[in-house]
Amino acid sequence: xxxxxxxxxxxxxxxxxxxxxxxxxxxxxxxxxxxxxxxxxxxxxxxxxxxxxxxxxxxxxxxxxxxxxxxxxxxxxxxxxxxxxxxxxxxxxxxxxxxxxxxxxxxxxxxxxxxxxxxxxxxxxxxxxxxxxxxxxxxxxxxxxxxxxxxxxxxxxxxxxxxxxxxxxxxxxxxxxxxxxxxxxxxxxxxxxxxxxxxxxxxxxxxxxxxxxxxxxxxxxxxxxxxxxxxxxxxxxxxxxxxxxxxxxx
Amino acid sequence: xxxxxxxxxxxxxxxxxxxxxxxxxxxxxxxxxxxxxxxxxxxxxxxxxxxxxxxxxxxxxxxxxxxxxxxxxxxxxxxxxxxxxxxxxxxxxxxxxxxxxxxxxxxxxxxxxxx
Numbered sequence: 030x031x032x033x034x035x036x037x038x039x040x041x042x043x044x045x046x047x048x049x050x051x052x053x054x055x056x057x058x059x060x061x062x063x064x065x066x067x068x069x070x071x072x073x074x075x076x077x078x079x080x081x082x083x084x085x086x087x088x089x090x091x092x093x094x095x096x097x098x099x100x101x102x103x104x105x106x107x108x109x110x111x112x113x114x115x116x117x118x119x120x121x122x123x124x125x126x127x128x129x130x131x132x133x134x135x136x137x138x139x140x141x142x143x144x145x146x147x148x149x150x151x152x153x154x155x156x157x158x159x160x161x162x163x164x165x166x167x168x169x170x171x172x173x174x175x176x177x178x179x180x181x182x183x184x185x186x187x188x189x190x191x192x193x194x195x196x197x198x199x200x201x202x203x204x205x206x207x208x209x210x211x212x213x214x215x216x217x218x219x220x221x222x223x224x225x226x227x228x229x230x231x232x233x234x235x236x237x238x239x240x241x242x243x244x245x246x247x248x249x250x251x252x253x254x255x256x257x258x259x260x261x262x263x264x265x266x267x268x269x270x271x272x273x274x275x276x277x278x279x
Numbered sequence: 280x281x282x283x284x285x286x287x288x289x290x291x292x293x294x295x296x297x298x299x300x301x302x303x304x305x306x307x308x309x310x311x312x313x314x315x316x317x318x319x320x321x322x323x324x325x326x327x328x329x330x331x332x333x334x335x336x337x338x339x340x341x342x343x344x345x346x347x348x349x350x351x352x353x354x355x356x357x358x359x360x361x362x363x364x365x366x367x368x369x370x371x372x373x374x375x376x377x378x379x380x381x382x383x384x385x386x387x388x389x390x391x392x393x394x
Contacts, residue, residue, distance in 0.1 A: 032301075039300045043293050050289040059281040061330035068327060068349030072335055075350070076342050083335035083350035084357060092354065099358040106365040113372040158338045164361045231338050250361065257368050264375055 079227035080236040081158045088162070089242040093221040097206060100246060104203050107253040111196075114260040116268055125183040125266050138180030145173035153247035157236035163243040167250025174255060183266050192259045195252040202249025209241050284325035292318035305374045305384040309367060316363050320356045327352035 058064055075086035088096050116122060149169030156162030178186040210221035218224050228235035291314060298311030327349030333340065335350040378384050 035300060039297065043296065046296075047289065047293060051286065054282045054285040054289070057282070057285060057326070060284050060325055061281070061328050063329060063346070065327065065329060065349045067351045068329075068335070068347075071350050072342075072347060075335075076337065081336060081338040083337070083347070084354045087350050087354040088358065096358060099362055102362050103365050106362075106369040109369045110365075110372045113369070113376055158336075160334060160336055162357075164357060168361070168364075253365065257365065260372070261368070270379065 076230075078223060078237065078239075079230045080239055081231050082156065082160065082162070084160075085157045085162050085239055085243065086236070089156075089239045089246075090223045090237070093210065093223075093238075093242065096242075096246075097210065097221065100203060100206060100249065103253060104199070104249065107199060107257055110257055110260055114264055116263075120268050120270055122267050123269055125187075127184065128182040130180065130182070135180045138176045142173055142176040142180065145169060145176060149173055149251070153243060154233065154240070156243035156247075157239045158231060158233070163246025163248075164250055167247045168254055170247070170251040171254035171258070175258060178262070183262065186262075190255060190259065192256060195255045195259070198252035199249055199256060202245050202247075202252060205245035205248065206242060209238055209245065213238075284328070285322065288318045288322035288325060291315075291321060303385050303387065305377065305386055306371070308386065309370045309374065312370070313363065313367055316359070320359065323352040323356050323359075 071087050071091060072083050074091055075081075075083040078086060078090060080086035080090065149166045149172070151166070152161035152169055153163055153166030156166065174190060175186065177189060213222040213224045214220060216222075216224045223237040223239070225237040225241075227237050234240070295311045295313075295315030295318065298314065299308055302308040302311060329346050329348050332346045332348040335347040335353070374384060377389065381389060383389065
């Protein structure tokens with residue numbers, strides 16, 4: 030399709046969608062209104078289950094089955110990236126070179142590393158109380174490890190990052206979520222029911238299964254991001270194509 | 280004007296579609312898809328907003344003392360962001376493989392089949 034024809038088709042589609050969207054917006058409840066039936070019920074249910082962070086309660090208690098689906102998408106895309114970015118037969122692996130790092134960068138990255146790691150673990154552990162949780166904290170934990178790559182070099186990162194172990198941790202996080210869900214079946218409740226005692230409101234142990242599910246998600250997200258970045262960094266730093274030499278030989 | 284945030288979400292989605300359709304670089308196309316996706320975040324958060332509302336977290340405010348925004352759409356947005364990031368990673372790894380096999384990232388040049 031030529032560029033001109035493509036733009037005409039696009040213009041027709043965009044105009045049609047825009048017209049329908051504007052008409053739909055006119056019928057939506059006004060922005061900032063007071064009518065939020067689902068929100069009010071979710072807040073009520075979260076308070077009844079002693080979970081201070083309503084969003085964590087929605088994600089890991091009231092709609093825990095949906096989060097299982099979303100977590101599986103995450104797991105599936107990490108798996109897909111692993112398969113796509115493997116070392117193929119015509120590629121070689123070069124050992125990474127030691128790199129020179131400016132002293133201020135090294136200093137600040139090494140100071141920031143333990144602080145970032147601690148903040149990540151804090152965000153995961155306090156998911157049921159304050160903004161945060163397994164998804165956000167997991168990303169922060171994974172980021173903290175990569176400060177080592179910025180501070181020293183790729184070889185230092187590889188030493189503290191056995192990718193095989195993180196792949197197992199990724200699967201263990203996914204399995205942990207399923208097992209906590211299945212444990213509810215043993216008590217006679219439905220799958221992923223919040224079956225533990227709700228605890229005292231606004232303490233670390235409140236929320237029943239919410240902190241446990243948060244931890245499982247935290248492990249999975251942290252391990253998943255580490256594995257993802259490891260594959261991309263391998264492509265950028267270590268793996269070189271052997272095809273150019275093969276073409277020269279033939 | 281009480282529909283402006285909704286219209287902003289629609290505009291983000293359409294501008295992302297325009298970028299996707301006219302893209303000459305697959306990495307740019309993946310970025311455009313992320314713009315389309317962020318339109319859904321804006322729409323969801325706009326639907327859940329309440330005037331004068333604060334975050335629906337009751338660790339430091341007494342329940343019922345202040346109006347809070349809708350937590351359901353916030354939960355949807357939160358999981359969507361993480362999923363979006365990993366799906367973007369999957370798409371970028373596809374782009375890396377395409378660049379290796381075909382030596383180009385221009386979608387218009389990818390018309391031929393290669394075994």
